[in-house]
Amino acid sequence: xxxxxxxxxxxxxxxxxxxxxxxxxxxxxxxxxxxxxxxxxxxxxxxxxxxxxxxxxxxxxxxxxxxxxxxxxxxxxxxxxxxxxxxxxxxxxxxxxxxxxxxxxxxxxxxxxxxxxxxxxxxxxxxxxxxxxxxxxxxxxxxxxxxxxxxxxxxxxxxxxxxxxxxxxxxxxxxxxxxxxxxxxxxxxxxxxxxxxxxxxxxxxxxxxxxxxxxxxxxxxxxxxxxxxxxxxxxxxxxxxxxxxxxxxxxxxxxxxxxxxxxxxxxxxxxxxxxxxxxxxxxxxxxxxxxxxxxxxxxxxxxxxxxxxxxxxxxxxxxxxxxxxxxxxxxxxxxxxxxxxxxxxxxxxxxxxxxxxxxxxxxxxxxxxxxxxxxxxxxxxxxxxxxxxxxxxxxxxxxxxxxxxxxxxxxxxxxxxxxxxxxxxxxxxxxxxxxxxxxxxxxxxxxxxxxx
Amino acid sequence: xxxxxxxxxxxxxxxxxxxxxxxxxxxxxxxxxxxxxxxxxxxxxxxxxxxxxxxxxxxxxxxxxxxxxxxxxxxxxxxxxxxxxxxxxxxxxxxxxxxxxxxxxxxxxxxxxxxxxxxxxxxxxxxxxxxxxxxxxxxxxxxxxxxxxxxxxxxxxxxxxxxxxxxxxxxxxxx
Numbered sequence: 001x002x003x004x005x006x007x008x009x010x011x012x013x014x015x016x017x018x019x020x021x022x023x024x025x026x027x028x029x030x031x032x033x034x035x036x037x038x039x040x041x042x043x044x045x046x047x048x049x050x051x052x053x054x055x056x057x058x059x060x061x062x063x064x065x066x067x068x069x070x071x072x073x074x075x076x077x078x079x080x081x082x083x084x085x086x087x088x089x090x091x092x093x094x095x096x097x098x099x100x101x102x103x104x105x106x107x108x109x110x111x112x113x114x115x116x117x118x119x120x121x122x123x124x125x126x127x128x129x130x131x132x133x134x135x136x137x138x139x140x141x142x143x144x145x146x147x148x149x150x151x152x153x154x155x156x157x158x159x160x161x162x163x164x165x166x167x168x169x170x171x172x173x174x175x176x177x178x179x180x181x182x183x184x185x186x187x188x189x190x191x192x193x194x195x196x197x198x199x200x201x202x203x204x205x206x207x208x209x210x211x212x213x214x215x216x217x218x219x220x221x222x223x224x225x226x227x228x229x230x231x232x233x234x235x236x237x238x239x240x241x242x243x244x245x246x247x248x249x250x251x252x253x254x255x256x257x258x259x260x261x262x263x264x265x266x267x268x269x270x271x272x273x274x275x276x277x278x279x280x281x282x283x284x285x286x287x288x289x290x291x292x293x294x295x296x297x298x299x300x301x302x303x304x305x306x307x308x309x310x311x312x313x314x315x316x317x318x319x320x321x322x323x324x325x326x327x328x329x330x331x332x333x334x335x336x337x338x339x340x341x342x343x344x345x346x347x348x349x350x351x352x353x354x355x356x357x358x359x360x361x362x363x364x365x366x367x368x369x370x371x372x373x374x375x376x377x378x379x380x381x382x383x384x385x386x387x388x389x390x391x392x393x394x395x396x397x398x399x400x401x402x403x404x405x406x407x408x409x410x411x412x413x414x415x416x417x418x419x420x421x422x423x424x425x426x427x428x429x430x431x432x433x434x435x436x437x438x439x440x441x442x443x444x445x446x447x448x449x450x451x452x
Numbered sequence: 453x454x455x456x457x458x459x460x461x462x463x464x465x466x467x468x469x470x471x472x473x474x475x476x477x478x479x480x481x482x483x484x485x486x487x488x489x490x491x492x493x494x495x496x497x498x499x500x501x502x503x504x505x506x507x508x509x510x511x512x513x514x515x516x517x518x519x520x521x522x523x524x525x526x527x528x529x530x531x532x533x534x535x536x537x538x539x540x541x542x543x544x545x546x547x548x549x550x551x552x553x554x555x556x557x558x559x560x561x562x563x564x565x566x567x568x569x570x571x572x573x574x575x576x577x578x579x580x581x582x583x584x585x586x587x588x589x590x591x592x593x594x595x596x597x598x599x600x601x602x603x604x605x606x607x608x609x610x611x612x613x614x615x616x617x618x619x620x621x622x623x624x625x626x627x
Contacts, residue, residue, distance in 0.1 A: 011503050097558030176528035176566040178489055182539040185552040185563055 028052050044127045045071055045079075061087040070125040077122055082199070083108040099192050106199030109223060114207045115283050190229035197225040202245060208283040215280050218252060221245025232260035250274020250299070269304035275321060276300070290334045290372070291343060296323030296350070312370055314363035321355045336374075337382050345382045349389050356381075470508045472589035478507035479515045479585050480578035486519025487531065487574030492567045493560040519574065527573070528566055535569030 032052040039047035050065035068080040084107040093100035114122040202221035207214075224242045229235040238259035245252055251274045259266040278293035302316035325346050327339035334342040350356055360375020381389045485498035502512045523531070539548055552563050562568045600606050609615055 006506055007504055008506055015500075015503070092555070095555035095558070096553055176532040178564055178566050180532065180536070180566070181564040182548070183563070184545065185549045188549065189553070 028054055043071060059089045059091045061089060070122055078112055079122055079126060081110045082106045101194045104194055104197045108201045109199040110203045112205045117209045188234050190231035190235055192230035194228045199223045213279055216248035218245040218247045248277055265308045267306040271300060271302045273300045292326040292328050294324040294326050297321045306367055310366050312364060312366050316361055318358040319355050323350050342382050349381055472586045474506055475508045475511050475589050476582045476586035478511035480582055482512035482515030483519050483577050484574035486516040487523060487570035488567050494571055531569030531573055532566040535565030
């Protein structure tokens with residue numbers, strides 16, 4: 001008995017031709033229509049694409065002019081866009097009923113971050129219901145509030161009891177309910193997953209609707225995201241991301257990890273920036289700061305650790321260049337000190353020094369109740385007064401410079417002569433030089449200078 | 453009319469050139485396809501099997517129709533209970549987690565209680581009926597069809613106009 005004769009080859013040929021015709025002539029249009037209609041109906045976000053090319057046999061797909069907007073209908077509130085995207089799909093996983101992209105290559109991705117007049121950030125609406133009521137009138141909000149909202153949203157999803165079939169049976173007579181199903185076989189795997197998203201020519205456009213001043217945007221950036229899935233609690237590896245680029249002539253690099261696997265709620269962030277104009281900082285995290293930033297530039301090197309609801313650990317290294325502050329609450333307290341005195345002392349020191357470096361600030365507590373631990377830097381600054389402190393710091397810087405110089409010169413033959421000359425110099429009479437305000441008493445070294 | 457059609461199709465199947473195994477297998481595919489709703493992935497798999505493999509299509513359609521009717525009338529509720537018992541059985545959880553994530557199987561909608569119950573009941577019925585149906589076809593062709601048609605009394609009986617009329621009504625003109 002020849003098994004080849006068990007098959008109706010003519011039927012196979014006809015079915016094959018029919019499927020091939022559908023695949024080559026109409027499949028892309030059908031898929032495009034399905035994707036766009038799903039984007040219109042989605043409660044989490046609206047999305048659209050202009051064109052789509054599916055290569056299911058090769059396991060690839062291409063889309064062009066991708067746009068993602070907030071779920072608010074009737075608005076043109078685009079949050080993310082890309083000129084095109086190439087997807088490398090896993091056909092093996094597709095057979096298992098999972099939609100997995102091994103890599104998504106984005107062309108000219110652009111993120112638009114807008115702070116609205118009410119203080120809300122446009123991005124916080126992504127993932128939420130479309131007709132969510134507007135935020136109640138209250139104090140203006142910022143990125144920290146957005147982060148809290150996202151955090152609570154993720155917690156709600158995680159704490160949602162798994163869908164089970166234990167609901168009370170309704171009287172249906174002989175009719176079966178085909179919607180009743182077991183979900184546990186698929187709970188250990190995410191239905192949607194992207195192993196890697198990479199994009200070059202990345203741009204982030206910042207806008208503050210409450211301010212007339214334009215904000216600088218991030219240009220020539222790169223973006224990389226690894227392990228993005230629909231079920232963060234069961235994915236194999238934590239989600240990692242890295243964004244880098246130029247902003248207002250400075251470099252910006254942000255990397256981080258989001259780990260919601262199992263019972264974990266770990267968020268780490270590693271940020272290093274060049275000099276950012278304070279307007280940008282003020283627009284997005286200003287409301288969470290105890291002081292208002294009026295002018296100047298800030299560079300930041302920070303490591304953030306957020307572990308669950310209870311643990312927050314931020315150790316920012318701030319370099320404030322000619323920053324002018326204003327007390328947010330004139331009668332309030334900053335670092336346990338009177339806000340007005342603090343800002344006055346700080347502003348005086350800031351004008352005297354090229355930069356004020358704060359390396360001993362720690363933010364602990366929790367996301368919902370952060371605790372600022374001001375180090376000696378700020379305390380000494382306020383205690384001695386801005387001008388006096390600046391002078392002291394400059395003097396300290398000079399003394400340390402002198403010591404270092406002596407040490408170096410001691411190694412060379414020229415050293416003895418110069419040392420003799422240095423003995424007669426009154427350090428206080430020297431002109432003011434750029435100095436630091438390191439908490440540990442160190443002096444900021446000029447850019448590019450090594451230990452010498 | 454339905455009964456007439458049923459008798460006609462049964463006669464045609466029994467008298468056709470299809471092999472007994474093709475008829476029995478068609479009945480099995482039809483029963484499984486009829487035990488699950490038409491939107492389920494398993495139904496489309498069964499339909500593809502019926503079209504692609506050399507089974508008796510009319511038998512498959514006939515058994516599908518009968519099983520579908522029985523399911524709609526009330527058996528689907530039983531399928532749902534059976535499926536729920538199987539899927540929610542703690543000792544079988546590991547098996548279902550592995551099985552329902554297999555390639556292709558993941559698309560058959562077997563994680564739905566009524567679909568899994570229907571598939572299991574359909575499979576059991578198929579296994580049970582395969583050999584009897586095959587034997588029925590073999591027996592009919594060997595004994596009834598050949599011997600009765602050569603019998604002198606039978607040939608004398610079919611020469612009457614009343615018998616011819618009854619044959620026309622129940623078996624059809626082509627037979």
